[in-house]
Amino acid sequence: MLEVKNISKKFGTTEVLKDINFTLEKGDALAIIGSSGSGKTTLLRCLNFLEKPNKGQILVDGKLIFDADDPSTQKENEIRRKRLHFGLVFQNFNLFPQYTAKENVMLASQLLAKEREDYKEKKKEILAEITAEAEDLLTQVGLSEKMDLYPHQLSGGQCKRVAIARALALHPEILCFDEPTSALDPELTGEVLKVIRSLAEKDTTMIIVTHEMAFARDVADKVVFMDEGVVVEEGPAHEVIENPKAERTRHFLARYSQEQM
Amino acid sequence: MFATVLQALNEGFFETLKLFAVTLLGALPLGLIISFGSMSKFSPLRWLTHGIVWIIRGTPLMLQLIIIFYVPGYILPQNPWAVENGRFWAAAVAFIINYACYFSEIYRGGIQGVPVGQQEAGQVLGMTKTQIFFKVTLMQMVKRIVPPMSNEIITLVKDTAIARMIGWQELIYAGYAFMKGSHGYAGLYWPLLFTGLYYLLFNGLLTILFGRIEKKLSYFR
């Protein structure tokens, strides 16, 4: 359902992504692993149109949604719509501080609903639907008690889960996570991983940048190992993590093997 | 004696209020325009605005006031301040320019202080630029702007006293006139006491007002 072809990205003269290729099937979870600075965040940002790749193409369901060589795929007003194929849970959540958890989840849906043709006639029903769904999503991520609290009143793990619910509210075809457990202590890590695990069980198509190797092995269907902007190795999660072929992957995983697995 | 002093001081206070209000009316929007200049992507404009702001903030308001009041008379064929209320308008122009520069820095801090991540979160959620500005960043900017702005506005109340440099009759001028008069000792302490009280009362009111606004905005961080 997702094809990433020959994506390259430069910041000034430094090449951060070099000819990235991979595919993702519907319902699969893809884990991206790799050391710090290898370009994982940049890749997610390219998929979400927050960075513009210098080269390459992105296809969703066989449809070309981005081609670096074709300006007609990069029109500002279309990009806004195309973004909705993807959801992104930021590493530092980026929740809106002036809104409660529930309002954070509802805001974008409310704004998008205004573009519907039947919005004027059915305003009440539509808004009630959006509210009900937000409540449902927050319940799914275990925050039914916290819906009316503001981000500064929530723990890091709870904020992460609000951010996940917020991304889910728009029904993205592909949900991207940037290090969903970074900066969380072990207890909070558990609650966030549980949410992602349950999403995986519901066959949500996901891309997860993570440093949790055991989690990647257990939850992801496929793993991509990146190093210095290159995809060094990709394959089924168990194989890549337990039997890496490339020397660099082995070297990288060796650092984790003692502590985590 | 008491009544005359009070009446004169009231008139002086009214003039102070007038200068205060006109300065705010001019400087609040002008400051916003200057702040856009100082954040412009067009670098000559950015440098020019930074230069102006630097000069205005780096020199005393009193000096700017004197320059604005006296210099046009020398270099222009006709002195623009040789009109009714000319002293007031000269003071107003100097105050507006000066305060607009201070306000522009406050606006800039407030606007740039909102993390880019907020805008990116809005973009990823399919919001338009306008929606992001009004629904996401605006409130956060206001929250950042209010506290330094309230400080600056309270300073403005006291700064209006500088306008007497060019002979404009505001509150201190009114009080001072009595001290030089023939009212003896009483002519000294009454006006002084009352002038101080006027400033205190007015700033007290402003402090309460801004405190309320800040409290209203304290529901989020």
Ligand SMILES: Nc1ncnc2c1ncn2[C@@H]1O[C@H](COP(=O)(O)OP(=O)(O)OP(=O)(O)O)[C@@H](O)[C@H]1O
């Ligand atoms: N806006 C930018 N301008 C210039 N260089 C950048 C920019 N963003 C990222 N980089 C550089 O690109 C490289 C890859 O960054 P990226 O954030 O994608 O790495 P990462 O794999 O996510 O690392 P981490 O695991 O630490 O999050 C880094 O060397 C970084 O310094």
Ligand SMILES: [Mg+2]
């Ligand atoms: Mg990163």
